Amino acid sequence: MIVGYVLREALRRRVFAVVLLLTAVFLVLFWVANHYVHGELRTLQVPQDVPVDARTFASAFLGGLALFATMFLGVVLAVFLTLGAVRGDAERGLLQPLVVRPVGRSTFLVARFLGAVAVTAPYVIVVDLAAVVITGLTMHWWPDRIATPAVEVACAVAIVTALALLGSIFLSSTANGIAIFMLFGAGLVAGLLGTIGHVIGSTAIRHASTVAAYLTPFEALYQDALRQLTSSTTGLTGFLLQLGPFGGAYVHGWPVRLWAAAFFVLVGVTALLAFRRRDL
């Protein structure tokens, strides 16, 4: 019931209309980019002694770019659906009439999360698959894994959603929005630093970025998803892709995925406990 309330509110506020319009613009621009890159590739001369598959390199790069854009759009959508869920709505007087009802605070918070994920997860998966199809049809290249990266990015967005809900218990809407986007940005920067650290062989940077990846598991999941786009690509092409920025993960695999799940549960439990004790 509350999930439906969240969805209807988003619908009435024309969130979906704006998102669909901007997503359509993004996909059209992405198709244009693919089209021109494909055209350029036909005239590109790779030296005989450089064993690089230019089409795979360019297509995987575009695929990585699409994955980043999809995650960014998903995060924006998730944050704006949840940034004022508790304190923001309480300050506006929207929350109190709802939580005094027998349904309870925990149910309310879980429903707010599910409502947001019911929007963001299908959105991320559909947009990512659309981007894959655009690249596939235009560049005649398909990623090594198709479904798993989309699901992983959807999970990454779900973690950001949980963080935004947790933040909404303590922070005003504006402060929470700023905090979550800064955290998201910090994760991305740490990911890029980690890639650079691995390329130049810097132990200190690698160590710092590994810690950062575990502190921001949504970024680690995104890196893991990137890696899977070209998981079977080998040779110099694979090596160049790993250099980034859309190449792959220095922290990856099941340890990261399990930690992301544990982190999500930790954030969720903290949010539920904090909301139960919060004076409104």
Add this chain to the structure above:
Amino acid sequence: MPAALAVRDLAKRYGAVTALGGVDLEVVEGELVGLLGPNGAGKSTLVKIACGLVRQTAGTAEICGAPAGSTAARARIGYLAELFRFPGWMSADEVLVLHQRLSGSSGGERERTDLLELVALREARGRRVEEMSKGMQQRLGVAQALVGTPRLLLLDEPTSALDPVGRRTVRTLLEELRARGISVLLNSHLLSEIELVCDHVVILLGGKVVAAGTPDELSRPRGIELETDRGTRMVEGTREDVPRVVADAVAAGELVYGARTRQSTLEDVYLEAVGGETS
């Protein structure tokens, strides 16, 4: 049967600020209790603890025997916050449907029709909240609080946005609720309103109860108002003193036109209790 609301030694501190400093209060079945006090006296905090929005620092608050804030307690209350808002895109009917589902009410369309009629909003059933005046939204808030037939209604400034007609509608509604056996805790700045409808009045100041009782118990004789050819003045005394006061005035050569005993109003009692505190 346990009281609709039983508060014992209730305290709430926000850091160094004491909002409530040990309050005792009881609202029995079918009783209408008015809560008075200046801003910051702790009235809203008390109401919020009763409906589970705020956790007390010490003491107990029970709704029909269940701890305030528990599921059982929340199932028995209706609450209208001082500052509340419904989503602007919802119609009056949709707001009530949402609250019926949240409260588990099986009243259906009949309940919604009755409630909208009760607050004089029947014609606005399909109107969106954003198209309603503030007074209409306030009355919709009262209807929302009544969804599920609560045993205790907690109203925080329910008439602050209403015009005189709207206030009378709510007043009539409160009297009807009392007749149905629903208990009401009414937090209001409008002394005349409290005086007109409440069975019991509690005055808070600085988080403590400074006066409590029925309006009659709280009011005291203020003296005798004597109207003569020399003007109108107050003379000390009670009803028994009226003949003597009149005789003294006549003996002094005054022409007496009238003599009435005066009781202190709730406003007098309130001002005396809160001293110089502004509301």
